[in-house]
Amino acid sequence: xxxLFLIFHGFNPNNGISKKISYQLDAFKANGHETHLCYxxxxxxxxxxxxxxxxxxxxxxxRGKILKRTEFGSIVDYxxxxxxxxxxxxxxxxxxxxxxxxxKRMKKKGMKVVMEIPTYPYxxxxxxxxxxxxxxxDKIFRKLFAKQLDAIVTFTEKDHIFGQKTIKISNxxxxxxxxxxxDCHTTNNELHLIGVAEIHRWHGFxxxxxxxxxxxxxxxxxxxxxxIVGYFFSFIEEEEITRIIKNNHLEPYVILxxxxxxxxxxEIFDQCNFGIGSLxxxxxxxxxxxxxxxxxxxxxxxxxxxxxxxxxxxxxPYVLKMPADExxxxxxxxxxxxxxxxISPQEIRNSIQYLSWKNQxxxxxxxxxx
Numbered sequence: 001x002x003x004l005f006l007i008f009h010g011f012n013p014n015n016g017i018s019k020k021i022s023y024q025l026d027a028f029k030a031n032g033h034e035t036h037l038c039y040x041x042x043x044x045x046x047x048x049x050x051x052x053x054x055x056x057x058x059x060x061x062x063r064g065k066i067l068k069r070t071e072f073g074s075i076v077d078y079x080x081x082x083x084x085x086x087x088x089x090x091x092x093x094x095x096x097x098x099x100x101x102x103x104k105r106m107k108k109k110g111m112k113v114v115m116e117i118p119t120y121p122y123x124x125x126x127x128x129x130x131x132x133x134x135x136x137x138d139k140i141f142r143k144l145f146a147k148q149l150d151a152i153v154t155f156t157e158k159d160h161i162f163g164q165k166t167i168k169i170s171n172x173x174x175x176x177x178x179x180x181x182x183d184c185h186t187t188n189n190e191l192h193l194i195g196v197a198e199i200h201r202w203h204g205f206x207x208x209x210x211x212x213x214x215x216x217x218x219x220x221x222x223x224x225x226x227x228i229v230g231y232f233f234s235f236i237e238e239e240e241i242t243r244i245i246k247n248n249h250l251e252p253y254v255i256l257x258x259x260x261x262x263x264x265x266x267e268i269f270d271q272c273n274f275g276i277g278s279l280x281x282x283x284x285x286x287x288x289x290x291x292x293x294x295x296x297x298x299x300x301x302x303x304x305x306x307x308x309x310x311x312x313x314x315x316x317p318y319v320l321k322m323p324a325d326e327x328x329x330x331x332x333x334x335x336x337x338x339x340x341x342x343i344s345p346q347e348i349r350n351s352i353q354y355l356s357w358k359n360q361x362x363x364x365x366x367x368x369x370x
């Protein structure tokens with residue numbers, strides 16, 4: 001089968017979202033499908049590209065900005081010319097008359113079309129006024145857009161979204177790209193926590209830092225460190241985190257590494273024993289989600305915490321669930337939990353073999369074509 005994977009933004013192999021898309025593309029190919037990626041490139045001018053071929057050049061300036069959001073005929077023409085049978089769209093919250101018309105044209109040509117919504121619900125993510133215009137437009141048109149699709153791909157347990165049936169999958173893992181930690185235990189009276197993310201308020205890393213502040217209010221035999229890896233989404237998140245660190249004199253215990261990947265990220269994981277997943281999804285109204293980060297920690301072979309519902313991990317012996325509220329994380333609870341763990345890194349990794357991207361993307365094609 002010929003598949004077109006459609007995204008409405010750029011593609012950078014070192015970016016976390018792009019890495020996920022690469023794994024999904026590879027998964028489709030591993031399942032025997034010819035797969036092509038359509039994305040936007042804005043380095044020199046605004047160009048829509050499939051693989052390495054430019055299918056539309058919009059130029060720069062105001063005209064280019066308008067066309068990249070309204071001109072989708074080039075995508076349909078490419079799909080028809082190249083006998084695409086299945087179009088997999090990654091949502092950019094951009095339901096409007098132009099995207100609706102694009103899908104209608106694809107459907108008339110006999111293509112199956114689905115849309116993946118990476119995070120649902122997502123309205124609460126629009127907490128800056130300058131972002132509201134896009135959300136308002138999406139809210140007006142998204143049910144009509146969803147009606148044109150064959151299904152919506154979701155990482156939740158929802159049977160329907162925007163009135164359209166869903167295909168439920170889990171965020172997957174590319175095991176070849178994630179190096180397992182040799183040993184997650186420590187013998188030097190230190191515990192090293194790690195949180196990896198593009199840091200938003202819904203990651204709740206502030207809850208861990210506040211927990212460390214409470215923990216170090218008295219003398220401790222076990223030193224606990226928190227390694228934060230990734231860029232801050234905005235100055236607001238960065239200011240809040242750094243303020244809590246400074247006010248509580250936690251500079252020796254909270255290490256801000258910035259963005260790391262590849263060997264540098266592996267080396268930080270080699271120092272660390274315990275993963276910090278999302279601890280603030282309740283802040284944006286999300287109770288159920290299957291995050292990539294939980295899966296990466298499991299593939300690394302380390303235990304971890306989070307506060308949402310994730311049916312793949314909620315009852316695992318290497319997972320410590322936290323309450324979905326604003327309380328500071330109890331560091332002593334983490335230490336006690338970690339000390340009781342008997343499972344090895346290899347056993348943790350083996351427990352999620354079914355979460356390979358190849359298996360997860362096969363669920364999508366099986367739901368539509370069998």
